[in-house]
Amino acid sequence: MKPHFFNFIKIFLFLLLLNSCSAPEVQNDPTSQGDTTTTITNKTFDFSTYRQVKITINDVEKYTKYDVYAYSDEPYFDGNQTFLNQSNEIVTEPVYRNDILNKLLFSGVPVNGVLVQTINVPRYCTKLYIRRNNNLNFSSTIILIINDEAPYTYTKAATTRKSTATVSKSTTTTLVNDYLYCVNSSAELFQVNPLNGQLTYLSDMPMGSVTCAIDQSNKCVYSIGNKSPYPLMKYSIANNSWTTVKNIGISGPRLDFNTTDGLLYFSNLDKLYTINPTTGALSAPRTIKGLHDTSGGDLAFAKDGTLFLCTFSGLYRLQLDQANVYLSTRISADNLPFQPTSMTFDSKEELWLANNASSSDLIIMDTQTGGWKYVYGISAQNNTDYKRTINDLSTFRVYTTVDTVVDSDGDGIQDQDDAFPLDAAVAFELFTPSKYGTGTIAFEDLWPSYGDYDFNDVTLNYQAIVKLNAQNLAVQMDIICHVKSNGAGFTDGIGIEIGNLSPSQIKSVSGSILTENYITINANGTEANQQHAVIILTDSARNLLTEHTISIKFTQPISTIDLGIAPFNPFIIANKERKKEIHLPYSKPTSLGDNHIQITGANRDTKGNYVSDKGMPWAISFIHDFKVPKEKINIAEAYNFFIQWANSGGTLYQDWYKDNPGNRNTDKIQN
Numbered sequence: 189m190k191p192h193f194f195n196f197i198k199i200f201l202f203l204l205l206l207n208s209c210s211a212p213e214v215q216n217d218p219t220s221q222g223d224t225t226t227t228i229t230n231k232t233f234d235f236s237t238y239r240q241v242k243i244t245i246n247d248v249e250k251y252t253k254y255d256v257y258a259y260s261d262e263p264y265f266d267g268n269q270t271f272l273n274q275s276n277e278i279v280t281e282p283v284y285r286n287d288i289l290n291k292l293l294f295s296g297v298p299v300n301g302v303l304v305q306t307i308n309v310p311r312y313c314t315k316l317y318i319r320r321n322n323n324l325n326f327s328s329t330i331i332l333i334i335n336d337e338a339p340y341t342y343t344k345a346a347t348t349r350k351s352t353a354t355v356s357k358s359t360t361t362t363l364v365n366d367y368l369y370c371v372n373s374s375a376e377l378f379q380v381n382p383l384n385g386q387l388t389y390l391s392d393m394p395m396g397s398v399t400c401a402i403d404q405s406n407k408c409v410y411s412i413g414n415k416s417p418y419p420l421m422k423y424s425i426a427n428n429s430w431t432t433v434k435n436i437g438i439s440g441p442r443l444d445f446n447t448t449d450g451l452l453y454f455s456n457l458d459k460l461y462t463i464n465p466t467t468g469a470l471s472a473p474r475t476i477k478g479l480h481d482t483s484g485g486d487l488a489f490a491k492d493g494t495l496f497l498c499t500f501s502g503l504y505r506l507q508l509d510q511a512n513v514y515l516s517t518r519i520s521a522d523n524l525p526f527q528p529t530s531m532t533f534d535s536k537e538e539l540w541l542a543n544n545a546s547s548s549d550l551i552i553m554d555t556q557t558g559g560w561k562y563v564y565g566i567s568a569q570n571n572t573d574y575k576r577t578i579n580d581l582s583t584f585r586v587y588t589t590v591d592t593v594v595d596s597d598g599d600g601i602q603d604q605d606d607a608f609p610l611d612a613a614v615a616f617e618l619f620t621p622s623k624y625g626t627g628t629i630a631f632e633d634l635w636p637s638y639g640d641y642d643f644n645d646v647t648l649n650y651q652a653i654v655k656l657n658a659q660n661l662a663v664q665m666d667i668i669c670h671v672k673s674n675g676a677g678f679t680d681g682i683g684i685e686i687g688n689l690s691p692s693q694i695k696s697v698s699g700s701i702l703t704e705n706y707i708t709i710n711a712n713g714t715e716a717n718q719q720h721a722v723i724i725l726t727d728s729a730r731n732l733l734t735e736h737t738i739s740i741k742f743t744q745p746i747s748t749i750d751l752g753i754a755p756f757n758p759f760i761i762a763n764k765e766r767k768k769e770i771h772l773p774y775s776k777p778t779s780l781g782d783n784h785i786q787i788t789g790a791n792r793d794t795k796g797n798y799v800s801d802k803g804m805p806w807a808i809s810f811i812h813d814f815k816v817p818k819e820k821i822n823i824a825e826a827y828n829f830f831i832q833w834a835n836s837g838g839t840l841y842q843d844w845y846k847d848n849p850g851n852r853n854t855d856k857i858q859n
Contacts, residue, residue, distance in 0.1 A: 223640050226824055228803030228834045234773045235834065237845065238308045238621075238811040240753060241333050243316065247342040248301040251593070252322045253605040258291040258309050258622060259317040259330055271373060271414040272439045274398050274484045274529050274544055274579060275500075276457060285374035286576075288317050289392050292623035295616045296660045297601060303660060308620055308753050309333070310811045312842035319388060321605065324407070324425060324586050325365055326379055328388040345384050363588045366534045368550070370542070371400040371411055372579040377423065379584070380550065382534060385564035385572040394421055394430050398529065398579035399443035401452055403465065409582070410452055410465055412439050420452075420468045425584065426604040434468025441529065442487040442497065443580065453489075455497065457482040460506075460514055478516035479504065484544060486531035486580055496555065498541065500527045503558055520558030526551070526567075530581040542578035550578070599658040608655075613663055618654040620754040621811040626651050628814035629755060633676045633762045635770045635806040636785065636793035641823050643808060644816040644858060646680050646729045647673035652754030661745035667754070669725060671732040673816045673858060679704060681727040681761035685778045688752045689721040692743070697723050699738035701731040706764050713740075719779045727761070755809060771798050773805045803834070814845055818858045826856040 245254055264287035270280040293316075296303045309316075316338050319328045331340050368380040373396040378389045395413035402409055409423040410433075417435035424431075440456025445465070452463040459473035476482075481501035488496050495506040495514075502520035509515055526543035528551075533539055541551045541560070549565030562568040594603045596610055603609040607617050621627045631646040632639030639645070650669040654662045671682075681704070697713025704727040708716040715722040723740060726732050742751075757775050762768040769781035774797050777783045783796035792800040799805055808814075817826035824830045828851060829841035844851055 223638050223804075223822060224802075226641055226802065226804055226822060226831075228831070230835050230837050231799070231803045233803070233834055233837050235805045235808050236311070236773075236838065237809065237842075238310050239336060240306055241309050241316075242306045242337045243304065244337070244339045245298060245303040245318070245342070246301060246340070247298045247303070247320070249322055249342070251297075251602060251605070252320060252342075253295060253297050254303060255295045255319045255321070256293045256305070256307075257288050257317040257319070258293060258313050259288060259315040260291075260313070261315075263287075266374065269396070269415075271396055272398075272418075273373065273414075274441050274527075276440065276483060283374050283396070285376050285392075286389060288389055290622065290624040291317075292619060294618035294656075295607065296618075296656065297605060297616070297658070299659050305618060305660070305748055306753060307618070308811055310843070311838060317389075324584075324604070326367065326388045326390065327381065327386060345381075345386060364535045365586045365588075367584045367586065368532065368534075368540060368581045369400060369402060369409060369584050370530070370578045370581045371397045371409075372577045373398060373414055374576065376576065377409070377411075380564070380574075380581075382540065382550075382563075385550070385570070387574055391423065391428060391430070393423075394432070395419065397421070398441045399439075399454070400530075400580040400582045401443045401445040402582040402584050403445050403450075404447070404585060407584075409584075410443065410445065411580075412436065412443065412454070414439055420463065420465075422465070433465065436463065436468055436470050438470075441484050441580070444486075444488050444532075444582070446489055448489075448493055453487060453495070455487050460487075474508075474512055474514055476506065476514040476516055478518070480518065483527075485528055486541075488531045488533055488539070490533055490555070491537055496531065496539070498528045498531050500524075500544075503528075503531075503539075503553060503555070505555075519555060520553075520560075524560075529577075529579050532581050532583045534583050535585055540581065540583075542581055544577070546577060547573055547575050548578035601658050613657060614655045615658045616656040616660065618656060618662075618748060620652040620654075625811075626813050627755065628672070628810045628812065629758050629772075630673075630808050630810075630814060630816060631680075631760045631770055632806045633678055633680050633760060633770060635762065635768075635798065636787060636791045636800075637789060638792050638800060638802075638804075639806060640820055641804060642675070642817040642819060642821050642826075643823055644673040644819065645676035645678075646671060646682065646760050647814070647816050648682055648725075648729075648732070648758070649813060650755060654748060654751070654754075656748070657745055659745070660748070662748055662751050663742060663745050665740045665742075665751075665754070667725065667738045667740070668735060669732060669738070670735040671729045674729045674733065675819055676729070678763035679727075680729050680763065681707065681724060682729060682732070683715070683722055683724040683759055683761065683778075684755060685718075685757040685759070686721040686723070686752060687757055688750055689742075689746075691715075691718060691721050693746070694721050694723075695741040695743045697738065697740050699736060700724055701726040701728075701736065703731060704728050704764055706766055715778075715780070717780060722778050722780075727764070729760075758807075758809065760807075770806050772807045772809055773797065773799045810845060812845060815847075815852070815857045818856055821856045826853055827851060828853065 263284040266283040375393040375396040377391045397411040407425040418439040420433040442455035462471040485499035504516040530542035549567045553560040564572040597612040599612040608614040630643035633645040655664040691714040759769045767782040829844040833841040
């Protein structure tokens with residue numbers, strides 16, 4: 189009895205274990221019914237979540253670089269954060285900021301006065317943010333996408349104030365353009381043009397801050413983070429890059445750079461320190477006497493070296509006495525009706541301030557009388573609402589006598605505008621979907637039978653980076669990708685067809701992972717026996733479960749219009765059956781694919797257009813990191829507005845897949 193009993197236990201445990209393992213979605217049963225209920229009434233909809241947009245920029249000025257971003261009016265919620273605020277209080281608050289700089293689509297320089305690119309943008313995207321950089325003179329504009337085109341012609345912006353200062357040397361006169369560089373607790377670095385009030389985004393900061401100081405000679409911004417360990421951060425204006433000098437352990441609202449001794453002057457409450465900007469070394473504090481309120485404010489050096497300081501009680505002039513104590517003299521006669529957070533002198537020695545508000549104003553103050561006026565912002569009543577706090581600002585000056593142009597690789601693009609300053613073959617990059625974003629292509633692999641429409645059989649995340657030369661022609665494309673979901677029971681390959689190119693236009697393909705011995709490739713890495721250039725990323729989705737890069741080099745530089753736009757014509761190869769390709773709706777198979785394949789059981793795609801007789805696709809592509817449904821959860825159950833979107837032909841609920849309130853049922857979403 190005992191041996192039989194133990195054998196029974198072993199069999200029971202084995203069956204229990206077998207039953208508890210999650211079975212693959214596909215049992216390799218060609219007669220599987222799949223989901224027979226989900227029906228789309230709009231039988232001609234292609235399920236596209238994005239569209240192609242042609243951008244044409246006209247600008248004849250030399251040394252002008254453009255960055256083009258997808259634009260949204262909605263602020264980005266960056267979570268609840270704990271930080272030191274302008275009043276020297278530790279607070280926990282929701283933080284919102286713009287997310288524009290994370291949506292860079294491409295950069296380039298006009299050639300013969302014209303820059304043209306075609307890109308993919310989400311269908312809900314109706315505007316583009318265009319940033320112009322002419323030798324560090326930044327400006328920006330928001331343009332509408334109309335009929336899938338976005339033309340822009342540069343004209344000098346009108347000014348509401350008199351032009352800035354001039355510098356005279358012997359017989360020459362140099363114009364100085366001032367820009368107010370601003371930071372805030374939302375980790376935004378942006379500039380305001382004091383001539384017209386125009387705001388231009390410059391960079392996302394490593395950490396929020398209420399301090400900003402500029403070293404003009406070295407073209408860098410210094411800022412102290414508002415969270416422990418309070419790093420001293422340094423931003424290169426020319427290179428658009430951040431580094432941390434040192435964690436200094438304290439923070440506060442006031443900072444400026446002294447050109448006389450090359451030190452940062454930093455103040456909090458009634459104390460003033462100096463900081464070595466190279467080492468981050470912090471001096472012993474000096475006391476400030478005579479301040480009526482020690483909260484908030486800023487400090488700034490005038491051209492003659494006079495040190496001014498403001499707090500929430502007004503503007504003061506500081507004088508260092510023989511005992512190394514700063515004595516303050518109040519200039520503003522009355523308490524101000526606003527709380528100043530920022531202070532800087534422009535090239536005309538006008539003192540600019542910003543106030544403590546959810547939408548800050550910019551103010552000019554007289555350093556002799558303390559008189560002031562609103563110049564920009566809501567209180568100025570001139571249609572300039574910045575919709576953000578300015579916690580500190582500093583002045584950056586750009587001179588028309590341009591420094592000697594540095595072009596290390598000799599490609600005609602100066603180093604500060606060149607993404608690859610030491611490589612003459614490449615200069616710029618074009619991103620799909622954006623510099624910091626990824627796209628997703630989600631497949632069902634039971635075609636032409638119904639699937640269960642959880643779209644997690646093969647789900648590929650990707651970013652395509654096209655490298656451009658100085659003439660804005662493509663020389664290489666890198667596809668950075670990984671399979672984020674592989675719920676299929678089949679061994680499925682993944683490929684793309686670049687329909688505008690022949691295999692001979694590809695110089696080389698590197699990085700493809702082929703392990704299953706059913707793919708034949710040419711010497712250049714493209715798939716053999718194809719009319720168009722076909723690149724097999726992998727012959728088994730399991731090979732791409734971690735991030736991997738496939739690089740494609742072209743035999744000759746080609747225009748991005750001739751190249752086309754990623755993800756081109758993507759497909760999977762089901763169960764190592766080479767002719768069984770599964771494509772996006774209404775796409776065509778490659779030369780080796782067959783869209784009228786013979787199967788056992790019902791064919792649900794008799795037209796061969798990769799849309800079922802009930803209107804459902806076997807693949808969907810997103811300019812977004814799509815979160816796939818859990819196993820066996822229909823996409824319509826996980827996403828509340830999928831059906832309405834599809835039935836409307838894509839006109840309703842265009843952002844149905846985003847993490848907006850009401851869009852998703854998070855308990856039914858896998859990742």
